[in-house]
Amino acid sequence: MTTELSNPLALIAELTHRCPLHCVYCSNPLEMQSRANELSTETWSRVFKEAAQAGVLQADFTGGEPLARTDILELVRAARAAGLYVNLITSGLPMDEAKLAALVEAGLDHVQLSFQGAREEIANEISGARSHEQKLRVLEWLKQHRIAVTLNFVIHRRNIDQLEEMLAIAESSNATRVEFANVQYYGWAFANRENLLPTREQLNHSVEILKRAQERLKGKIRIQFVVPDYYAKYPKPCMGGWGRKLLLITPSGDALPCHAAQVIPGLAFENVRDKSLREIWEHSPAFQKFRGEAWMQEPCKTCDRRDQDFGGCRCQALLLAGDAAATDPVCSLAPLRPKVDAILAGMNSAPRAEIFVKPNWLYRPNPS
Amino acid sequence: MPPDLTSFPRLAPGCRLNDKSQQPRTLLMPERALRLNGPSLEIVERCDGKHTVQQIITDLQKIYSKAVPQKVESDILGYLALLHEQRALDFT
Numbered sequence: 001m002t003t004e005l006s007n008p009l010a011l012i013a014e015l016t017h018r019c020p021l022h023c024v025y026c027s028n029p030l031e032m033q034s035r036a037n038e039l040s041t042e043t044w045s046r047v048f049k050e051a052a053q054a055g056v057l058q059a060d061f062t063g064g065e066p067l068a069r070t071d072i073l074e075l076v077r078a079a080r081a082a083g084l085y086v087n088l089i090t091s092g093l094p095m096d097e098a099k100l101a102a103l104v105e106a107g108l109d110h111v112q113l114s115f116q117g118a119r120e121e122i123a124n125e126i127s128g129a130r131s132h133e134q135k136l137r138v139l140e141w142l143k144q145h146r147i148a149v150t151l152n153f154v155i156h157r158r159n160i161d162q163l164e165e166m167l168a169i170a171e172s173s174n175a176t177r178v179e180f181a182n183v184q185y186y187g188w189a190f191a192n193r194e195n196l197l198p199t200r201e202q203l204n205h206s207v208e209i210l211k212r213a214q215e216r217l218k219g220k221i222r223i224q225f226v227v228p229d230y231y232a233k234y235p236k237p238c239m240g241g242w243g244r245k246l247l248l249i250t251p252s253g254d255a256l257p258c259h260a261a262q263v264i265p266g267l268a269f270e271n272v273r274d275k276s277l278r279e280i281w282e283h284s285p286a287f288q289k290f291r292g293e294a295w296m297q298e299p300c301k302t303c304d305r306r307d308q309d310f311g312g313c314r315c316q317a318l319l320l321a322g323d324a325a326a327t328d329p330v331c332s333l334a335p336l337r338p339k340v341d342a343i344l345a346g347m348n349s350a351p352r353a354e355i356f357v358k359p360n361w362l363y364r365p366n367p368s
Numbered sequence: 369m370p371p372d373l374t375s376f377p378r379l380a381p382g383c384r385l386n387d388k389s390q391q392p393r394t395l396l397m398p399e400r401a402l403r404l405n406g407p408s409l410e411i412v413e414r415c416d417g418k419h420t421v422q423q424i425i426t427d428l429q430k431i432y433s434k435a436v437p438q439k440v441e442s443d444i445l446g447y448l449a450l451l452h453e454q455r456a457l458d459f460t
């Protein structure tokens with residue numbers, strides 16, 4: 001067991017929960033913060049300084065839609081002035097040519113542009129808004145700047161068959177990295193899971209396509225593929241381990257060890273309005289709770305893989321097993337794995353006609 | 369392939385050195401960060417699109433005048449090739 005506490009490496013700054021899109025898989029919590037509760041420019045600026053002092057190298061601006069903040073340029077400048085590498089994770093919606101130029105000028109290092117699909121129709125269905133064309137425009141504008149670009153495609157049953165077209169979009173852009181991230185089932189995605197889970201054939205086919213693409217695009221575009229962990233043998237090392245590398249600040253200033261941590265009952269979160277980032281990192285009970293291995297149950301407790309995957313995702317354990325300290329039920333060694341298998345078996349044996357009909361989505365609303 | 373001595377290495381988009389005031393000096397990249405010190409810092413500081421590979425070699429041979437010049441040269445070429453492989457460098 002590692003007793004020495006390392007520094008946080010990245011600060012995930014959820015600047016706002018406001019967003020022009022309504023993605024059915026949005027990882028945001030079901031209960032979102034309104035604009036009135038958002039941290040001020042000054043508080044964020046202080047947090048960036050404290051983060052850099054605590055050893056953080058990178059700030060990921062995310063949300064909601066970070067561009068919905070009218071002070072976004074000031075925030076980029078503040079994070080850069082604090083010495084952080086600034087990454088903007090965006091839907092690209094409230095972007096225009098002038099704003100992009102101003103962001104680059106302010107010191108933005110990296111843009112991650114998220115796509116809901118390869119085609120207008122599916123992208124608009126998933127995001128509940130007209131959004132696809134605008135993203136293609138943003139891709140063109142990005143070519144005019146010396147800035148690193150990553151594309152992010154969130155993959156699920158209704159767009160996993162468009163991988164070739166998604167690759168074509170990536171190849172026509174100046175992106176050097178593409179993430180094909182299978183939906184992770186928390187937040188709104190958990191509510192829509194039944195209609196998002198890909199079938200086994202879809203998954204196998206997608207793995208083949210992406211392996212070939214990885215070979216073909218070697219040295220040009222790095223392709224990252226996040227497998228849907230319901231189909232995996234072992235869980236993902238969620239957040240690189242609880243309270244080990246990452247720190248997330250919600251729009252209202254709560255410090256969380258991961259995006260979904262608020263679903264875990266009984267965890268008390270500290271707020272950056274009251275405490276310094278270093279204090280929170282070192283002493284927040286929520287961060288301490290699942291740090292290291294003391295909290296683990298069997299089979300994790302004595303498993304050889306526990307320093308690789310840290311027992312998986314605590315929030316998934318809560319959502320599927322009702323116990324945040326349980327082994328992540330997607331693990332093939334977990335006592336509750338049969339529950340995940342039953343979900344997959346049910347879906348994979350359902351009539352295809354039923355599976356591929358347009359679902360009744362639960363859309364993510366926009367907080368005021 | 370070793371880089372051409374007359375080319376100008378330059379940090380790739382999304383890659384930069386952190387500020388002089390910050391310690392340790394670090395090369396920040398889209399997916400990771402590299403701590404730099406001594407020769408590696410001297411090299412990266414000169415990857416600004418204004419120094420040729422040859423100029424970087426000459427500069428470092430002066431700074432590390434006690435080292436064998438051929439060794440300095442081969443170390444630099446190796447390091448530049450490595451950074452290029454990690455897509456942290458362009459050559460113009």
Ligand SMILES: C[S@@+](CC[C@H](N)C(=O)[O-])C[C@H]1O[C@@H](n2cnc3c(N)ncnc32)[C@H](O)[C@@H]1O
Pocket residue numbers: 019025026027028062063064065066089090091112113114115152153154181182183184185186189
């Ligand atoms: C919550 S969004 C916020 C930033 C911005 N609105 C956007 O969509 O890019 C952050 C990133 O997570 C991705 N994402 C959202 N929900 C996800 C889920 N359930 N599983 C995996 N990735 C998800 C998005 O595509 C985006 O790249």
Ligand code: SF4
Pocket residue numbers: 019020021022023025026027028063064065091127364
């Ligand atoms: S609704 Fe879509 S665009 Fe908005 S925050 Fe969620 S994932 Fe990003």
Ligand code: SF4
Pocket residue numbers: 234235299300301303304305306307309310311312327328331332333334
């Ligand atoms: S039992 Fe626990 S530590 Fe072992 S592989 Fe499964 S989740 Fe990971």
